[in-house]
Amino acid sequence: MVKKGKEGKKVVIGMTGGVDSTVAAYLLKKQGLEPIGVTFNFYKEESSQKPGEECLGTCQSKSLVSIQEVCDKLEIPFYGVNASHLFKERVLDRVLTARLGGTAFSPCVYCNILKFDLLVEKSKKLGADFIATGHYAKVVKNIKTGKFQLISANDREQDQSYYLSALDRIHLENLLLPCADIRRSEVEQIAKSLGIHFVKKGDRNRLCFMKEKNFSFYIQKNAPxxxxxxxxxxxxxxxxxxxxxxxxxxxxxxxxxxxxxxxxxxxxxxxxxxxxxxTKNVYISKTKNIRYSICEVINYKQDPDTDISSPIKVFIQFSQLEKRQACFLYFKNNDTVVLKFQEEIIGLLVKGSHVAIYNGLGAGAKIIGNGTLNSFGFFDKSGKFRSLPDPEEVELEIYGQEDLKLDLSLKIPRKEKDVTF
Known part of the structure; x- marks a missing residue:
């Protein structure tokens, strides 16, 4: 429900033509606000397009004309914004650089930062008081500090707080997420009652960045x-x-x-x-042969209200589809943290991926930090897996009480040589 005092206020909402954003716009209007639909043109595929489909973006399931029709059905204004140059600069080029460097990049996270930057900018131009999307996450205000924080949605299976975990408070302070308090099944029921035909988008939590064949084509076209x-x-x-x-x-x-x-x-x-x-050679190994118990996260941004005077227990998420894992977080410096997992984990982390850090597992868990995965657990030269020193020793090193060095590289023994990455 919209709190008292927000009735009649203008809100710019990002529209994709899909179920979630459409229902979000409907709920905003029903609760007394004046939604204004906005769609961003981020990327145009190289293949030919049908008339009226010039505004197809990475997360859109419909053409510009179809999204206009949805907004007409809801009786709300609609604007299309060309932001393809910004998308290339802030997302495409960074993905290309990461791939050529042999690391991953989380395009959906940074695509959302761009979207919210544009929503804030558009809201100022249109004189709107709020911005909104159809994402499943919640924004709450800390009563003590007066600051806004992002937390998990009520529907844990549909929660998208990971995608929004890198948003700044300038995005959160005027953000409305109408779908946060209801389940996806309820959203679908509301959508049916609206009498609007929706194009099926497939798994909404999977990478919407680009189709793999188009992405490969883009890399081939732009790579040295x-x-x-x-x-x-x-x-x-x-x-x-x-x-x-x-x-x-x-x-x-x-x-x-x-x-x-x-x-x-x-x-x-x-x-x-x-x-x-x-040599242009690529080496692979079976997942069961690789284990880790620590990792290092760089470019770390933390909630200013988080106590960094001692290590804390947190829950880390490496992608939208993965479950959160319990670990201890140790602060090394202003933008680097070390994470030690409670148990040794079989598998390989994806270097360069976005990391979201929560203070809990279930609905309502708060985002307390985010960053980029840099390195993780290691094997020594004898081929024996080495774990992080005891938490007490790590605490001494990180907080400057004793000069201990942590080797955060991963070494997997091979006959010819040891390789570190």
Whole structure:
């Protein structure tokens, strides 16, 4: 429900033509506000488009004309904004740089930062008091500090707070999320009652950035020629050749679903653990062969209200689809933290991925920090897995009471050499 005093206020809402944003706009209007629909044109595919589809963006399921029709049905104003140049600069180019460097990048997180920057800008131009989207997350005001904070939605299965975890308080202070307090099943029921035809978008929590074939085409078009040379795929432990690939730009550390040329079959649990850019060779290993118990997060931004005087227990999430994991957080400096997991975990983390840090597991858990995964657990030269020192020792090192060095690289033994990444 809209709190007293907000009735009649203007709110700029990001529209995709999908169920969530449409129902969000409907709820805002029903609760007494004056929603204004806005759609951003972020990226136009190279393939030919039908008339009226010039505004197709990364998270849109409908054409500009169709979104206009949805807004007409709701009887709200609608604006289309061309932001393709900003999307290229702030998302596409960064994804390209990361992929060429052999690391991942979380496009949806940074795409959302761009969206909310544009929503704030558009709201000022239109004289609106609030911004809104159809995301499943909640914004609450801290009674003691008066500051706004992002927390998990009531519907944990549909919660999208991970995607919004990098938003600043300038985005949160005037943000309305009408779908936060209801379940997706209820949203779908409301959508049916509106009599609007929606195009099915598939799994709404999966990467909406670009279709893989279009993404590969974009990389091939913009990558340096030397990066596009074919190379070999080898088993990491013994160096046995498995197949050939069409260029190292197709791979990043931690990647699964590895594909080789000529339909050579690669086991489903294989992950990329090394990329040799000189030889253009890619090395893979089975997930079960890799373990970690620590990781380092850089570019860390924390909630100013969080007590950093001692280590704290937190819950970390590495992607929208993964479950949160319990760990201890140690502050190293202003933008770097070390995370120690309660148990050793089998698998490989994806270097460069966005990390969201919560203070709990369930609905209402607060985002207390976010950053970029830099490095994680390690093996020593003898091939024995090494875990982080005891929390007491780590605390001494991090808080300057004793000079202890933490090796945060991951080494997997191979016959020829040890490789660190």
């Amino acid at each position: 020629p030397g990066m596009l040379n074919n190379g070999g795929i080898f088993n990491f432990e013994d160096g046995v050749p498995i197949g050939d690939h069409g260029g190292v730009h197709h791979f990043y550390i931690g990647q699964n679903k590895v594909k080789a040329l000529d339909n050579v079959k690669i086991e489903e649990d294989a992950r990329v653990v090394e990329i040799d850019r000189k």
